[in-house]
Amino acid sequence: MGIAAQMRKGTDMIQHNVGVSGAVAMGVIFIAAKVFLAFPRTMAELGAQAAWLIVLIACLVSPIGWWGIRALLRQHPGSSLLGATEAALGPVLGSVANLMYFTFFFFTTFIVLRQFGANIVATVMPRTPVEASIFVLLLGIAYLAYLGMEAICRVSWLFGPFMLIGLAALLAGGYYTRHETNALMPFWGSGMGVVLGWGLVKSSLLGELLIFGIIAPAFRKADNLNRAVTWTIIISATVTVLSVIAYTFAFPHPASTAIGFPLLEVSRIIIGGRWLQRLESVFLIIWVFSAVIKLGVGLYGAAQCVAQVIGYPNYRHLLFPLAILIYSCSLIPSNLTQAVSWDAEILRNYGWTVSILLPWVTWLASELRGKGGERHDAS
Amino acid sequence: MTPAKFLYGVILVVVAALTPGCWDRREPENLAWVAAIGVDKGPQNDYLFTFQVLAPRALAGQSSGGSGSSGGGPGIVGKEQRGFEVYAVEAPDVVSALAITDGFIGRRLSLLHAKMLIIGEDVAQEGVTPVLAAATRFQEFRRTMVVAISRGSAHDLIEHVHPRLEADPAFWYELMNLWQKETSLVPVHRIHDFVINLEQPGLGASAALVGINQITPEELKQGEDPMPTDRGMPPSPGMALAGKLKRTGGDPVDFAGTAVFRGDRLAGFLTPEETRLTRALRGGFMRTPWSIEDPLDPSKRLVLMVREHRSPRKQIRRQGGRVHIDFRVFLEADIASIPSTLNYTAPNKRSLLERSVEEFVEREGRNVLRRTLNEWGADLFRIGNQLQGTFATNTEWMAFEWGQRVKEATFTVDVQFRVRRHGLTTKPAQHPPEEDER
Numbered sequence: 001m002g003i004a005a006q007m008r009k010g011t012d013m014i015q016h017n018v019g020v021s022g023a024v025a026m027g028v029i030f031i032a033a034k035v036f037l038a039f040p041r042t043m044a045e046l047g048a049q050a051a052w053l054i055v056l057i058a059c060l061v062s063p064i065g066w067w068g069i070r071a072l073l074r075q076h077p078g079s080s081l082l083g084a085t086e087a088a089l090g091p092v093l094g095s096v097a098n099l100m101y102f103t104f105f106f107f108t109t110f111i112v113l114r115q116f117g118a119n120i121v122a123t124v125m126p127r128t129p130v131e132a133s134i135f136v137l138l139l140g141i142a143y144l145a146y147l148g149m150e151a152i153c154r155v156s157w158l159f160g161p162f163m164l165i166g167l168a169a170l171l172a173g174g175y176y177t178r179h180e181t182n183a184l185m186p187f188w189g190s191g192m193g194v195v196l197g198w199g200l201v202k203s204s205l206l207g208e209l210l211i212f213g214i215i216a217p218a219f220r221k222a223d224n225l226n227r228a229v230t231w232t233i234i235i236s237a238t239v240t241v242l243s244v245i246a247y248t249f250a251f252p253h254p255a256s257t258a259i260g261f262p263l264l265e266v267s268r269i270i271i272g273g274r275w276l277q278r279l280e281s282v283f284l285i286i287w288v289f290s291a292v293i294k295l296g297v298g299l300y301g302a303a304q305c306v307a308q309v310i311g312y313p314n315y316r317h318l319l320f321p322l323a324i325l326i327y328s329c330s331l332i333p334s335n336l337t338q339a340v341s342w343d344a345e346i347l348r349n350y351g352w353t354v355s356i357l358l359p360w361v362t363w364l365a366s367e368l369r370g371k372g373g374e375r376h377d378a379s
Numbered sequence: 380m381t382p383a384k385f386l387y388g389v390i391l392v393v394v395a396a397l398t399p400g401c402w403d404r405r406e407p408e409n410l411a412w413v414a415a416i417g418v419d420k421g422p423q424n425d426y427l428f429t430f431q432v433l434a435p436r437a438l439a440g441q442s443s444g445g446s447g448s449s450g451g452g453p454g455i456v457g458k459e460q461r462g463f464e465v466y467a468v469e470a471p472d473v474v475s476a477l478a479i480t481d482g483f484i485g486r487r488l489s490l491l492h493a494k495m496l497i498i499g500e501d502v503a504q505e506g507v508t509p510v511l512a513a514a515t516r517f518q519e520f521r522r523t524m525v526v527a528i529s530r531g532s533a534h535d536l537i538e539h540v541h542p543r544l545e546a547d548p549a550f551w552y553e554l555m556n557l558w559q560k561e562t563s564l565v566p567v568h569r570i571h572d573f574v575i576n577l578e579q580p581g582l583g584a585s586a587a588l589v590g591i592n593q594i595t596p597e598e599l600k601q602g603e604d605p606m607p608t609d610r611g612m613p614p615s616p617g618m619a620l621a622g623k624l625k626r627t628g629g630d631p632v633d634f635a636g637t638a639v640f641r642g643d644r645l646a647g648f649l650t651p652e653e654t655r656l657t658r659a660l661r662g663g664f665m666r667t668p669w670s671i672e673d674p675l676d677p678s679k680r681l682v683l684m685v686r687e688h689r690s691p692r693k694q695i696r697r698q699g700g701r702v703h704i705d706f707r708v709f710l711e712a713d714i715a716s717i718p719s720t721l722n723y724t725a726p727n728k729r730s731l732l733e734r735s736v737e738e739f740v741e742r743e744g745r746n747v748l749r750r751t752l753n754e755w756g757a758d759l760f761r762i763g764n765q766l767q768g769t770f771a772t773n774t775e776w777m778a779f780e781w782g783q784r785v786k787e788a789t790f791t792v793d794v795q796f797r798v799r800r801h802g803l804t805t806k807p808a809q810h811p812p813e814e815d816e817r
Contacts (some may be wrong), residue, residue: 048773123518136394143387178571180579181761185768186776253773257579268570271523274553 018218020228022153025160026297027232028239031208035167035243036263036287037115042344043244044256046198050189051256052244057199059237062206066229067354068359069213075366077222081213081359084307088366095309097358101210102305104354106326107347108208109298113137114339115331116291119261122336124284134330139293144296145303146316149215152296159289166286167239171246173279174266179249179258189253204237204351211297213302213343213359299326411486412493414463414549415540416524417533418510419499421469426502426510428476429467429534429550430488462546467534473520483535490519494552496526496570497589499533502644503638511577514570522571526555528638528645530590530622535787537593539631543673555634559587562667563658564651565634577643581781583757583766585657586650588636590622598625618650639757642782646755658745659708659740660792661760662690668715674735675728676719683712683736690799695766700779704762704790706748708740713800724801737794744792756786 018026040374043051068079079326086094117134125133144152188195212229219225247262250269259265267283270276300315303322307315333339380388417429466484470476480488496514498507514520529536542551559565565587568576576584619625621633637649637657649657658664666686673679688709696703717723723732751757763781770776 049767126518137393139390178575180575182764182768186772187768188772191772191774252575252579255575265522269522269569271569277523362684364669 013067017220018150018153018215019157019230020219020224022150022157023212023215023219023225023228024231024235025156026149026153027209027212027228027292028072028235029156029160029163029290029293030211030297031206031232031236032243033290034112034241035240036057036290037112037119037343038260038262038340039240040244040247040262041257041259043202044204044248044251045254047195048189048191048253048257049184049186049248050195051248052184052241053195054198055191055205055241056237057196058202058205059241061200061203061231062209062237062356063233064203065207065359066209066212066233068356068363069210070226072359072363072366073213073216073222073225073264075363075370078217080215080217080304080308081210082215082305084366086308088362088369093365097362098305098309100354100358101214102302102309103297104207104210104347104351105301105305106322106329108301109141109295109302110114110326110329111333111339111343111347112291112298113141113295113326114312114333115336116287116344117297117330118287118336118339119264123261123264124280131331134327135334137288137295138323138327140292141295141299142319144292145299145319148316149218149300152293152300156293159293163286163290164235164239166282167243170263170270170279170283170286171242173270173272174250175246176272177250177270180252183249183252184245201352202348204348204355205240206233207351207355208297209233210302210355210359214301274326299323302326380417405487405678409486410489411484412549413488413490414493414547415495415497415537415552416473416490416493417467417475417497417499417529417537418502419533420501420505423469423649424470425469426473426476427469427534428466428473429465429537430476431537431540432463432464432466432484432488433547433549434464437691458536461541463548465534465538473510474517477519485617490517491521492549493521493524494549494556496524497529497536498526498535498586499529500531500645502533503528503640506643507640508577508643508720511574515574520570522569522574524570525552526568526573526635527572527587527589530588530620531798536589536591536632543628553632558589561635561665563655563664564636564667566637566658566776575659576811577779580763580777581758581785582761583646583751583759583785584640584643585649585757585759586638586640587634587637588621590620590633592624592626592631592633593622593813594625618652620648620650625669639759640754641755641757646757647750649751652743653747653750656740656744657751657759659687659710660706660744660748662687669712671736671739673717673719674731675721677713679718681714681718681723681732682716683798684715685710685712688795693760693762693765695769697766697769700787702762702766702781702784702788704760704788706744706760706790706792708744708792708794710736710740710794711797711799712736714798714802716802722806723798724805729798733796733798736796740794740796741792744794746788748792752788752790753786756782758785762788772786786812 009085040051043054047054071085072088073079073081076087079087082098083098088094088098113134117130120133121128121130144155209229209232212225212232216225219228243263247266248256250266251262264280264283264287267280270279299319300321303315304319305316307313308323308360312318333342412433413430414433415431419427419429420429434592442513466480468476468479470479477488499511502510515522540548540551542548556567560567566585568586573584573586576582609812613669619635621635624633624635635651637654639646639649655667655669664686664687669683669685670680671683673681688711691709694705698735714723721728723729751759767776770779
């Protein structure tokens with residue numbers, strides 16, 4: 001296979017194949033691991049009692065971005081999203097678009113890495129420098145990304161059920177320990193217009209679905225890709241909505257807007273008698289595993305984008321420099337609050353331009369160029 | 380082995396070696412575990428923090444039967460021995476107080492296993508928000524710690540927490556909370572519940588009321604009656620607040636009643652009986668013995684094991700700024716004791732008893748509602764929680780200012796009570812008639 005064909009498929013897709021279940025597990029962890037961060041609180045700050053409604057609306061809108069990717073991939077069978085973008089927009093504009101995808105993955109990775117690292121310091125290891133916790137996380141992340149998507153999916157499939165069961169137990173335990181009966185009322189929380197508006201703005205909530213565009217050639221059948229994405233959307237949306245609902249029950253408004261580490265605090269309040277308490281130790285295992293997989297996928301996506309842009313056939317060689325860049329950028333926010341606000345106010349407010357708008361613009365351009373080409377041939 | 384695999388092997392070994400200990404190494408033998416924290420007003424606009432710290436060596440000696448000299452046997456703790464030490468520190472906040480203890484206690488105090496936060500009455504009257512600021516933010520505090528309000532000084536109270544049957548005071552706190560939950564005579568509210576109730580607009584926070592028992596043997600024999608009756612009826616056992624329980628022996632600290640807050644300040648106390656009624660009106664009422672006036676023989680009291688048949692219903696009507704609540708309470712009971720010779724298991728008498736209990740709970744329930752809602756403006760019944768569902772948005776709900784309207788709320792109480800079982804006997808104890816009765 002020539003370099004050009006290899007670049008269209010993506011640099012990791014030659015030897016590796018992924019199954020539906022592994023891809024679903026990977027996708028769910030990549031998307032839903034954000035519930036372990038400040039995400040439930042930031043939603044509560046926007047929607048008050050209707051935080052869950054913002055998440056639900058965002059989840060319903062999010063698949064529109066995937067439909068754009070799917071339409072583009074149908075125009076360019078056998079290509080990855082990156083290859084198809086370059087083919088549709090040409091080498092210059094295509095590279096610019098792929099750099100935008102890179103920015104999405106890179107930003108997601110370093111800002112989430114900083115949050116996970118700082119959370120560990122703030123909650124369980126208060127004397128450890130944040131640089132050390134970030135560095136240790138980064139080692140695992142880089143190694144996972146180095147192993148490639150097949151390994152990531154297999155690890156995700158191995159760990160995914162534990163994450164879902166653990167999370168379900170955590171949410172049920174929190175609800176059992178304490179729940180405010182009417183915590184979801186008033187129904188429209190901050191106001192109908194506000195909730196609907198934020199639901200649309202936060203439509204990049206499932207923006208991480210972009211990764212499926214990048215690994216599309218690794219599926220043996222196109223139908224498998226669609227099945228994987230459908231299940232990922234259903235499970236991720238369910239997990240994120242239920243997490244925000246359970247959090248709101250345990251910490252009703254206005255307390256929900258002031259909790260630094262929402263689901264960690266839910267795990268800390270669980271008490272089912274003398275022998276069933278202090279469950280945060282279980283939560284921490286889920287927390288760290290999810291973080292490593294999520295960040296590993298992010299680093300993998302970022303490296304694939306750069307490899308595509310510079311036409312380099314092996315993304316693995318880019319992991320080390322990218323890991324150093326991610327480490328450096330993760331230390332740019334001066335504090336945890338700033339890192340959370342960058343995530344909520346930059347990534348989640350403008351992320352839709354990359355996860356939804358860009359695939360559709362590319363598809364439209366490809367459509368127009370295709371038709372233009374036909375007209376040119378006819379003349 | 381490839382160089383890459385060798386490199387990752389080295390990295391794994393280094394990471395595995397460094398991460399378990401790292402910067403956060405704190406060995407258990409270097410720590411001292413706090414069982415309870417007390418907070419009183421300090422002399423200079425600050426606080427006096429009291430830490431009841433477990434003494435592991437003393438506890439180990441007691442649990443292995445080393446208390447036999449003055450105690451009653453293995454596990455029974457003698458008066459002279461105690462498995463804890465009490466330290467008090469004047470400081471502006473609990474985190475600073477902990478740091479100060481490093482200056483005179485070898486081990487570092489840890490709050491990770493603390494069971495109870497006891498707030499002195501003076502602090503509760505001035506406002507508890509400054510104390511709770513650290514409790515919700517400082518990572519060593521757990522929101523599962525139970526909150527109690529001490530009648531008088533929290534420091535004095537902790538000095539008196541000297542369980543006779545338990546070596547470990549932390550276990551004693553757990554047991555106290557466990558049984559109080561069942562009897563409903565004392566609210567068991569953790570920091571989490573307490574803070575949520577403080578923050579919710581209009582909701583009244585409440586906490587367990589604790590006090591050093593001050594009843595002397597003379598008072599026990601003669602004593603002032605906490606609820607004088609003019610009908611010769613024995614007083615209800617649930618009318619005395621903590622510190623005034625008529626009893627001797629045992630642990631010198633009482634758990635009895637509720638401290639009610641309006642905002643973050645203490646508004647008043649509810650007796651154990653009123654606490655139980657509050658629970659019946661709010662929900663979550665467990666199976667508890669309830670001493671009720673005998674409807675046909677007021678000189679005696681029946682004992683019923685009462686429990687919730689189903690959760691109470693609140694129907695809320697909002698007209699303009701006024702709120703009216705119809706409470707419907709569903710209780711059922713087993714008969715535990717009938718001191719008189721009247722047979723309340725017979726259908727006609729049973730109906731009489733049921734109606735009598737319904738009237739009692741309705742009357743006393745209204746009294747509790749009047750005190751808490753109309754007098755103190757504290758919503759212990761989650762009315763606001765249900766009321767907020769009648770608004771479309773949070774802005775409208777906030778603008779309603781339920782906290783300011785609680786005192787104007789009107790209500791009715793309707794109780795449905797059924798005697799389900801008669802206990803292990805079907806008839807009251809009979810005694811043969813005396814000679815002169817024949």
